[in-house]
Amino acid sequence: MADTFFKWDQQKLSTHVEAMDNEHKKLVDIMNRLYERHEAKASKIELNSIIRELAAWTITHFDHEEKFFDTLPYSHAAVHKKIHKDLIERLKGHQAEFEKTGVLTPAFFQFLKTWLTAHIMGIDTKYGEIAVKQAG
Ligand SMILES: [Fe+2]
Numbered sequence: 783m784a785d786t787f788f789k790w791d792q793q794k795l796s797t798h799v800e801a802m803d804n805e806h807k808k809l810v811d812i813m814n815r816l817y818e819r820h821e822a823k824a825s826k827i828e829l830n831s832i833i834r835e836l837a838a839w840t841i842t843h844f845d846h847e848e849k850f851f852d853t854l855p856y857s858h859a860a861v862h863k864k865i866h867k868d869l870i871e872r873l874k875g876h877q878a879e880f881e882k883t884g885v886l887t888p889a890f891f892q893f894l895k896t897w898l899t900a901h902i903m904g905i906d907t908k909y910g911e912i913a914v915k916q917a918g
């Protein structure tokens with residue numbers, strides 16, 4: 783059994799907004815599945831379908847998240863949306879590369895890891911703090 787790619791850490795990764803945490807967990811689950819199936823040398827077709835699922839869920843999650851933080855007095859909304867757009871572009875870039883080469887590089891998995899840690903921990907937790915304050 784291969785090591786898990788990414789372990790959810792409630793203390794570090796929680797936004798304190800349950801709905802968003804659940805969506806982030808689902809994101810982690812898809813990434814873990816992609817990693818495990820890649821380690822198990824699954825076919826290009828199978829890996830491609832997981833990457834598609836990841837891309838689709840990412841777009842859905844970012845949409846939910848943006849709608850959520852737009853209801854808060856959150857001053858970084860525009861910057862946050864721009865970062866989401868860039869992440870989707872980068873994910874699509876990796877996806878296109880995989881379709882061409884059939885290889886998922888360590889750089890690709892590093893990109894996923896950085897996204898989870900830097901984005902969720904560094905940025906998503908910011909609207910979480912405001913949501914918590916708002917809830918009083
Ligand atoms: Fe975000």
Ligand SMILES: [Fe+2]
Pocket residue numbers: 806843847902906
């Ligand atoms: Fe998020």
